[in-house]
Amino acid sequence: MTLAGDPALSLRTDSARPVGRVQSEPPITWRRTPALTRAVALVAVCLLVSVAFGRIDLVLIAAPFAIGTAMLLQHRPTRPPEARLVPVDDATTAEGATAAASLTVVNPEPVPITTLVTAAADPWIDLHTGKGDFAERLAPGSGRDMIVAGRARRWGGHHLGPIHVRSIACGGLLETTVQRLHGATVWVLPVPDWFDSAESLPFADGVTGVHRSRRGGDSGELAEVRLYQPGDRLRRIDWRTSMRSQDLYVNATLSERDTDVTLVLDLQVEAGVSGGLDGAASIADLTVRAAGAVASHYALQGDRVACIEFGARGRRMRAGAGRRHAAATLRWLASVDMPPDPLPPSPEMLRRQLAGQRSLNVVFTPLLTDRSLALVAAIARAGRPVLCVDTLPPHVSPPDRTHWTPYAERLWRLSRANTVMELRDLGVAVEPWQGSASLDNVLAELNRRRYR
Amino acid sequence: MSDIRRSLVQAVSEGARDRLRAGKAGSVSWARRVAPAGVLLRLVIALPLFAAAEIAVPLEWAAAGFYVGAAALFALAAVLRPGGLAPTLAILFVLASWLVSGALNEGGSSLWTATAIACLLYTAHATAAVTQRFRTTTAMDGEIILTWARHLGIVLASTVVVAGILALFTAYFTGLAAGLVIAAGIVAAVTVIYVLARSLHKNP
Numbered sequence: 001m002t003l004a005g006d007p008a009l010s011l012r013t014d015s016a017r018p019v020g021r022v023q024s025e026p027p028i029t030w031r032r033t034p035a036l037t038r039a040v041a042l043v044a045v046c047l048l049v050s051v052a053f054g055r056i057d058l059v060l061i062a063a064p065f066a067i068g069t070a071m072l073l074q075h076r077p078t079r080p081p082e083a084r085l086v087p088v089d090d091a092t093t094a095e096g097a098t099a100a101a102s103l104t105v106v107n108p109e110p111v112p113i114t115t116l117v118t119a120a121a122d123p124w125i126d127l128h129t130g131k132g133d134f135a136e137r138l139a140p141g142s143g144r145d146m147i148v149a150g151r152a153r154r155w156g157g158h159h160l161g162p163i164h165v166r167s168i169a170c171g172g173l174l175e176t177t178v179q180r181l182h183g184a185t186v187w188v189l190p191v192p193d194w195f196d197s198a199e200s201l202p203f204a205d206g207v208t209g210v211h212r213s214r215r216g217g218d219s220g221e222l223a224e225v226r227l228y229q230p231g232d233r234l235r236r237i238d239w240r241t242s243m244r245s246q247d248l249y250v251n252a253t254l255s256e257r258d259t260d261v262t263l264v265l266d267l268q269v270e271a272g273v274s275g276g277l278d279g280a281a282s283i284a285d286l287t288v289r290a291a292g293a294v295a296s297h298y299a300l301q302g303d304r305v306a307c308i309e310f311g312a313r314g315r316r317m318r319a320g321a322g323r324r325h326a327a328a329t330l331r332w333l334a335s336v337d338m339p340p341d342p343l344p345p346s347p348e349m350l351r352r353q354l355a356g357q358r359s360l361n362v363v364f365t366p367l368l369t370d371r372s373l374a375l376v377a378a379i380a381r382a383g384r385p386v387l388c389v390d391t392l393p394p395h396v397s398p399p400d401r402t403h404w405t406p407y408a409e410r411l412w413r414l415s416r417a418n419t420v421m422e423l424r425d426l427g428v429a430v431e432p433w434q435g436s437a438s439l440d441n442v443l444a445e446l447n448r449r450r451y452r
Numbered sequence: 453m454s455d456i457r458r459s460l461v462q463a464v465s466e467g468a469r470d471r472l473r474a475g476k477a478g479s480v481s482w483a484r485r486v487a488p489a490g491v492l493l494r495l496v497i498a499l500p501l502f503a504a505a506e507i508a509v510p511l512e513w514a515a516a517g518f519y520v521g522a523a524a525l526f527a528l529a530a531v532l533r534p535g536g537l538a539p540t541l542a543i544l545f546v547l548a549s550w551l552v553s554g555a556l557n558e559g560g561s562s563l564w565t566a567t568a569i570a571c572l573l574y575t576a577h578a579t580a581a582v583t584q585r586f587r588t589t590t591a592m593d594g595e596i597i598l599t600w601a602r603h604l605g606i607v608l609a610s611t612v613v614v615a616g617i618l619a620l621f622t623a624y625f626t627g628l629a630a631g632l633v634i635a636a637g638i639v640a641a642v643t644v645i646y647v648l649a650r651s652l653h654k655n656p
Binding site for chain 2: 033034035038039040041042043044045046047048049050051055056057058059060061062063064065066067068070071072112114116118130131133134135136137166169171172173175297342
C-alpha cells in the first residue's frame with residue numbers, strides 16, 4: 001500500500017467542522033398581520049358589492065372596518081423594539097427554588113406596543129404561570145424589564161431558553177418578526193439531605209477542630225478526673241471532687257483536632273429514573289445529595305473536605321473548610337455529569353489522588369461494578385479508614401422482561417449482599433444512605449476499631 | 453412474557469394507555485396554567501360571530517339545525533385559530549348569509565340590523581386581531597385589554613353615528629339620480645380601497 005492510499009492519513013481531523021457561512025439572525029422588521037389584510041379585503045369587497053348591487057347596508061357593514069383600520073394605522077411604528085438578555089451576576093439557585101432569566105425590551109417609537117414573550121426551558125424547569133408566556137404593554141419611548149422564571153426541579157446546569165420576543169402594534173394589525181434570544185444557563189445547586197453526626201472522626205489530625213484527639217490537651221472535652229500531678233494548671237483543679245476526697249483532683253481534657261475528609265463519588269453507572277426534587281431519586285441524585293450533605297456538615301464544622309469523581313471525567317475538588325467551601329462544593333456537585341458511554345476509570349489512579357493516610361475516605365457508590373469494589377477494597381487494604389455509602393436506591397430494579405426476572409433479581413441481590421459482607425470483613429463500613437444521622441453507627445464502629 | 457412474545461393487542465393497549473396518561477397530564481397542566489383573559493377574549497370572538505350569523509338570517513333559518521351547526525363550526529374555528537384564515541371565513545359566511553337572505557326576503561332587513569351585524573363582526577375581527585398571537589395560557593397585561601376595549605368602544609360608537617346619518621338621510625339619497633349615486637359610490641369605494649390598500653403595502 002502506498003503512503004497516499006493509507007486510510008489512516010485520510011481520516012478527518014478532530015474538529016473537522018466544514019467551513020460554512022455563519023447563520024446570522026434575520027433583522028427584526030415590522031410587517032402586516034392577516035388581520036390587516038382581512039380588514040382591507042372586507043372593506044373592498046363590501047364597497048364593491050354595495051356599488052354593484054345597490055346595497056347600502058354593505059357600506060354600513062364596511063364602515064367599522066374602515067374607521068377602525070384608519071384609526072389604528074394613524075400612528076405606526078417604524079423602528080422595531082430592541083430586546084436583550086440582562087446578564088445575571090450569580091446565575092445559581094437551589095433545587096425547588098426559582099430559576100430566572102431577565103430581559104429588557106425597549107420601545108424606541110412614540111407609539112405604544114405590546115410585547116409577547118414566549119420562553120422554553122429545560123424539562124427540569126417548570127415555568128411559572130405568567131412567567132414563561134406573557135404579554136406586556138410598553139408605553140411610547142420606554143423600556144421594561146421582564147423576568148422569565150420557573151421552578152427548578154433538579155440539580156444541574158439547566159438552560160432557560162430560547163426566549164422568543166414578538167411585538168404587536170396598531171391593535172394587532174402590525175407585528176414584528178420573531179426575535180430569538182438564546183436564553184441563559186442557570187446552575188441549580190443540589191439541596192443536600194439533612195445530615196448531622198455527633199460522632200467524632202477516627203483520625204483527628206491538624207492543630208484545632210471539633211474532634212477529640214487521643215492526646216491530652218487544653219480544651220473543653222473532658223477525658224477523666226485524676227489526681228493532681230506537678231505541672232497541672234491550677235485552673236484545672238476540680239474543687240468539688242477535691243473537697244469530697246480530701247485529695248487534690250484535676251479535670252483532664254482531650255485536645256480537639258480537625259481532619260481531612262475525602263469524598264469519592266462513584267459516577268460510572270446511572271440507574272433509576274430521576275423524578276426531580278419531588279419524585280424518586282436515581283443513583284446520581286442520591287450520590288450528589290448525600291455527598292452534598294456530608295460535605296456541608298464537615299466543611300461547616302471546620303474539617304477539610306475534598307471531592308473526587310470516580311467516573312469518566314475524573315474531576316477533583318480541592319480540600320477546604322468553611323461556609324464558602326461548602327457552597328463551592330455544592331456548585332461542583334451540580335456539574336456532575338454521567339456520560340452515557342464513559343471510559344472506565346482506574347482505581348489505581350484514584351488511589352494516588354487520595355489525601356494522606358490519616359484522612360477519612362467516604363465512597364458513595366451503588367456497588368454495581370467490579371471497579372468500584374476493587375477501589376473500596378484497595379483503600380481498605382492500604383489501611384486507610386474508608387466508609388462506603390451505598391447509593392443504590394431501594395426501588396431500583398431491572399425491568400420485568402420474563403417470568404425469570406424476579407428470581408434472577410433475587411439471586412443478584414443475594415450476591416450483592418455477599419459482596420457487602422466481604423467488604424465488611426475487610427474492615428469497610430458499608431451503610432445505605434438514609435439521610436440524617438445515618439452514618440453515626442458506622443462512624444462509631446470505625447472509632448472503636450481505631451482505638452481498640 | 454418477553455417483549456418478543458408480547459401480542460399486538462397488548463402493545464397497542466399499552467401505547468394507548470401511555471398516550472391517555474400523557475394527555476391527562478397535559479390537560480391538567482393546561483388547566484393549571486390557563487389565563488382567564490386569553491380565554492375570555494376568545495369567547496369574545498366566538499359569541500359575536502355566532503350572534504351575527506343568527507341575526508343575519510330570518511328566524512326560520514336561524515333555528516335550522518344545519519345553519520346553527522355551520523355557524524357554530526365557523527365560530528369555533530375562529531376561536532381555535534384566530535390568527536389564521538378562520539375569522540375571515542366566519543365573517544364571509546355571515547356576509548353571504550346576510551346577502552342571500554336579503555335577496556330572498558325583499559324588504560325583510562333593516563338598517564339597524566345591518567348596524568348590529570357590523571358591530572358584531574368588527575368586535576370579532578378586532579378581538580381576533582389582538583388575540584391572534586396569544587395562547588390561552590398567555591398572561592396578559594391589563595393595559596392591553598383596556599386599550600382594546602377603548603378602541604372598540606370608539607369604533608362601535610362611530611358606526612352607530614354613521615348608521616344614524618344614513619337613516620336620517622335615506623330619503624335624500626333615494627331622491628338623487630341613480631347614475632349620480634352609482635358614480636359617487638364607485639368613486640367613494642375606490643378612494644377608500646386605495647387609501648387602505650396603500651397603507652397595507654406601505655412599509656410601516
